[in-house]
Each structure stands twice: as structure tokens, then as C-alpha cells.
Amino acid sequence: MSDEQTFLDTLQARNEARGDEPTWIAARRQAGAARFEAVGFPHKRVEAWKYTDVRAIARGEFRLADSADFSPATAAALTLPIEALRLTFVDGVFSRALSDLNTLPSGVTIEPLSHALEANHEAVGGALGRLAGVDFSPFTALNTAFAEEGAVIRLAPGTVVETPIIIQFLSRANEAPVMSHPRVLIEAGGRSEATVIEHHAGESGATNFTNLVSEVMLDRSAILSYYKLQEAPVGDLHIASLHVEQGRDSRFTSFNLNLGGALVRNDIIDDLNAEGAETQYNGLFFVRDRQHVDNHTLVNHNAPRTYSNENYKGILDGRARGVFNGKVMVKRDSQQIEAYQNNANLLLSDRAEIDTKPELEIYADDVKCSHGATTGQLDEDAIYALRTRGIDNQMARGLLTLAFAGEVMDQVTLDVIAERVELAVAGKLPERFNLTGLVETASALGEK
DSSP states (O other): OOHHHHHHHHHHHHHHHHOOOOHHHHHHHHHHHHHHHHHOSOOTTSGGGTTOOOHHHHTOOOEEOOOOOOOHHHHHHHSOOSOOEEEEEETTEEEEEEEEOSSOOTTEEEEEHHHHHHTTOHHHHHHTTSSSOTTSOHHHHHHHHHOOOEEEEEEOTTOBOOSOEEEEEEEOOOSSOEEEOOEEEEEEOTTOEEEEEEEEEEOTTOOOEEEEEEEEEEOTTOEEEEEEEEOOOTTOEEEEEEEEEEOTTOEEEEEEEEOOOSEEEEEEEEEEOSTTOEEEEEEEEEEOTTOEEEEEEEEEEOSSSOEEEEEEEEEEOTTOEEEEEEEEEEOTTOOSEEEEEEEEEEESSTTOEEEEEEEEEEOOSSEEEEEEEEEEOOOHHHHHHHHTTTOOHHHHHHHHHHHHHHHHHTTOOOHHHHHHHHHHHHOOOOTTSOHHHHHHHHHHHHHO
8 A cells, every 4th residue: 555545545534424515625625635646745856855754754654633632731831821812723623622712803703724614614715725726745735635624814904913813733642643734724904913823832752743734815014923833742743834925015924933843844935926015034943863844935026126034043953954945036027126035054963964055036137135054063162251151061052052043033022932942942041140141242252
């Protein structure tokens, strides 16, 4: 039996158990399954996957979860301690008990995808899959075939949401590994504004597979900050693609922060379709041991006078491996655009590895574009200088590592997320130290 057939058999069993569905979603499932069966899992001879081996997924025996049972105490420990509108999924299954949607502001709709599909919402049918078609990747096709749960968020024109919206994905340490294929759909009306947090966490010992597809549509002058905090258990397998479409004068800011998972692949694709559209990509990945994280990004400047700025930092220890492939495409006649891209990497071990490939493809002549990539190690002189100030070796290294990440972390406006990342990167710091001052000192010493 082929690797693909195992997944297709699970899909067939699910479809039989599911029963009748609206025609439009059944047809899309069939299209996703047919595409996945035709192309199969990607292999390393495929250029976009040459550095990432997905055999751990292809050869895995994953079942589908049928409940959202989760220890309330464990969930509380994993949940970000912040006031928020919250949708929670456990192994891909919606948990009403762990969600908080009791006081939705006027103009805001937040609901599980399953509820929208049950109601056969025509708006969902018209938007779902418009940006992320089955041809994008085998995993997107697989997600389309299985998709039955996820989040649907709609902001009416002019709506400003002060409270963050959290989409929380929790992973259990099951007796047998499970898979989930959540779908996220966000539609931001004109002049609306919100912050969305996609948070992945779970129980130690979990070895599950998450295959997530997100579609974000920003109308004219909409503003959206999108945080992804991926701190899944180190045994989890995680594939995700985020597809964004921006209208005139819209603003999209992405924070892609990856700390967990055994195998992680993120694709982010943003289409700037009208003048004045701006996007900012802020990325940080911190991986250790044998963790593998692959970030592929693409910004399409499809209209003149659009702007993009991308800054990704990678920190790798042990035998970890990182991949960064960032591409900026400037379409013909997209004049007077600005596009900047940078990837910097810090290797904390001689056995860690990074493959980086920043790209620019330009078909217009009146543009401002730049890209670059660097890789280095900690400055031993800076470590020594910090140790002379009474800081032990481990903390000195942690501070310098945190200083390296500072350019990205300075853009993070949510303290609860910044603290999670700082703890993972630098460890627990004694209260007697002034963290800000020490990081500034470490940065200055590291530049000498």
C-alpha cells in the first residue's frame, strides 16, 4: 500500500461516516483528494522541498481525533494569559469548554468552521479555497479533502477590535498519533482593524500531525496583525500555509515565531493587489537537538506603489536544521514599489545547519529593492566581557542570543508573546538583572 493510499483510505472512511454534505463542499473534497492522489507527497527532488524530508508524515499511521477532551489544568498552563476572544481546538476538534466567545463585539463574527458548514453558509463557500487552491501543494490538497473544522472570522467594515482574537490549537499525548487538517478563514472589511494570534502548544510526548491552511482577505484600508506562536511539543509534525490578499491601502503584519515541533514547514504568500498596500514579515525560529524548521515566503507586488519589508532571524543549536527561502516578485508595470528582505542566522553549535536563499524577481524598472543573508556564531569576546560583569557563561550566551533576536522581538507589541519567546531563547533570568540594559550591553559588545 502506498503512503498516499493510507491517507485516502482514512478519508473515505471519514466521508462515509460524515454522510450527506452540501454539494459545493463535497465537490471540493473530491478535487482535493484527486489532486493529492495524482501528485502524492513531495520528495526532495521537488525544488520547493529539496531541504525538507516529509517521510515522517508520509509513512505515519495517523487517525482522526473524535473528541476534544483535555485536562482543564493542563490547558490553563498552556493557554496564553491574556484577555482575548478565544477559539480552542484539541487535536483539531473544537472545544466549546476551552473557548471564550461569550461577548463578541458588534461587527465581529467568530465561529468554528464546522458550524458554518452545517449552516451551509454561502459566504464561506464563496471564500474558502479562493486563495489556497488544491494546486498550491500536496498538503493544501490534503487539507481541502479533509477540512471540516477550523475558524471563520469576519470583521464588518469599520470595525475595530481592541481585544486580541486567539485561535488555539492544543496537541494531546495520545496512545496513537492523530492528524488534523484545520482551515482558517479571515475576512477583514474596509477600515477594520484587529489582532489575531494563532497559538500551537500541547502536552509533552505528543507526536501528532497538524496540516493547517489559512486564508486572509483584507479589504481597502483594513489593518491586521497576525501572530503565529508555534511552541508545539517537540515530537509534533507541523505543516502550514498562510495565504493573504490585500486591497488598496491595507496593512498586514506577520509575526512568525517558531519554537517547537520536530518537523515544521511554513509557507506565507501575500498578494499586494492594489496601490498603497503594505506588508511586514517578522520571523524568528529557535530550534535545538534535531528539530527542523523550513520557512518559505513569497510577496507578490501585483500593483504599483506597494511596500514590503521582511526580516527573519534563525537561531539553531545542537543538530537542528533551518531553511529560509524568501522570494519577492515584482510584476510588470508595478512601478514605484519598495521591497526589502533580510535573513540573519546564528549557529550555536558546529553541527547546526542553515540553508538560506533570498530571492528577488523584478519586471519593473522604477523600484527600490534589496535582499541579503548572513550566518554567524556568538562572539566569544562579548561573552567574556559579560562574564567580567558577574554573569555566568550560560546566561551570557542567553543574553547575546536574545540580543540577536532583538531586532525582530522589538516589533512584538504583545508582552505575553515576547515573554514566551524570551524564556525559550534566554531561559529564566534573575530579577536582579535589568534585562533591557543587559541586552543593550550585549548587543553593543557583540558589534565591536
